[in-house]
Amino acid sequence: MSSDTQINNGPEEEELSIVQKIVGIFTAPAKTFASIDLSPSWIIPLALILAVNLVFVYFANDIILEETLVQQEEAMVERGTDAEQIDAALTQVESWIPISVWVLSIIGPPIILAIVSGVFLFVGNVIFGGKTSFKKVLSVTAWSWLIFSLAGLVMLPLVLSQETMQISFSLATFMSEESKNTFLYLFLQKIEVFTIWWIAVYSIGLGVIYKTKTQKMATAVGVVYFIYAVVASALGGMFS
Numbered sequence: 001m002s003s004d005t006q007i008n009n010g011p012e013e014e015e016l017s018i019v020q021k022i023v024g025i026f027t028a029p030a031k032t033f034a035s036i037d038l039s040p041s042w043i044i045p046l047a048l049i050l051a052v053n054l055v056f057v058y059f060a061n062d063i064i065l066e067e068t069l070v071q072q073e074e075a076m077v078e079r080g081t082d083a084e085q086i087d088a089a090l091t092q093v094e095s096w097i098p099i100s101v102w103v104l105s106i107i108g109p110p111i112i113l114a115i116v117s118g119v120f121l122f123v124g125n126v127i128f129g130g131k132t133s134f135k136k137v138l139s140v141t142a143w144s145w146l147i148f149s150l151a152g153l154v155m156l157p158l159v160l161s162q163e164t165m166q167i168s169f170s171l172a173t174f175m176s177e178e179s180k181n182t183f184l185y186l187f188l189q190k191i192e193v194f195t196i197w198w199i200a201v202y203s204i205g206l207g208v209i210y211k212t213k214t215q216k217m218a219t220a221v222g223v224v225y226f227i228y229a230v231v232a233s234a235l236g237g238m239f240s
Contacts, residue, residue, distance in 0.1 A: 013038050022048070025146050029201045033140060033208040040139035045146055046110060052149040053105040060159050065097050067165050109145070117141045120206060123220050130210040140205035147201055151194035169193040186233035190225075199225060 016024060016035040021044075024032030057064070072093050076086045117138040124130045124137070151169075158167045170192030172185050179185045203218035210217065 015039065018044055021143065022146065025143055025201065026150070029144075029204045030208060032143070033205040036139050036143060036205070037136065037209050040133070040136045042113070042135070042139045042142040045139075045142040046113065049109045049142070049145055049149050050106060052152050053109065054102075056152050056156055057101055057105045059156060060165070061098055061101060063159060063163055063165060064101055065094065068097050069093060113138060113141050113145060119224060120221070123224065124206060124210050124217075128210070128212070128216070128220070130212065132209045136209045137206070140202065140209055144198055144202040144205055147194055147198040170195075181237060183233050183237045186236045187229055190229040190233065195225070 013034045014031070015038060016032060021032050021035060024035075069090055073086060073090060076089060081089075117134060117140075120141070121132075121134050121137045124132060155167050159165055168189060170189045172180075172189035175185050175188065199218065199221050203221050204214050206217040206221070207214040
């Protein structure tokens with residue numbers, strides 16, 4: 001009887017250590033999320049996410065500043081801004097960009113995690129008629145977000161060696177530089193290896209806490225991400 005219960009409820013639930021959870025997110029997500037379902041936690045993964053962000057900013061801050069200044073200058077030149085105004089504006093940007101990058105790297109992740117968790121709590125509880133807590137969804141979101149932290153660690157040496165933030169593992173890599181501000185380029189930029197991996201892992205986690213099929217949650221996550229990608233790409237094209 002107990003074995004039947006385990007099969008119906010998904011992976012066997014076992015309390016894992018923090019290290020086991022960190023490794024398990026990448027190697028055995030179903031088992032890891034079963035442990036998180038038993039004891040939901042989001043502080044440790046959030047701390048890891050922030051740590052990676054701070055390391056990335058520490059080493060790449062100068063490159064971020066330089067590219068921001070170039071982008072701002074190009075935008076102002078296209079608008080016909082005169083040279084004196086451009087110099088004044090760039091001086092202001094140069095003074096606040098380094099600080100704002102640090103601030104955003106700290107306050108950005110918890111805000112994003114909360115928003116994403118709220119969206120999928122609504123999807124799971126209201127649209128699908130499931131029942132779980134915000135804490136559990138937030139925990140799944142935070143732990144799965146380590147996929148993006150790994151992406152940051154992989155990208156950092158490439159950013160430093162090539163001295164550019166324009167490092168991509170997306171389909172946009174195959175498009176020309178001239179098309180970088182088009183809707184198609186911006187949309188394809190959001191279809192990349194680590195995002196697909198995250199969607200798969202996040203779907204597994206949501207399936208575990210909602211006690212439902214991974215495929216069902218994968219459809220929901222995929223649709224929500226598609227809507228986000230379309231809207232973000234459209235807005236990006238309008239303001240680029």
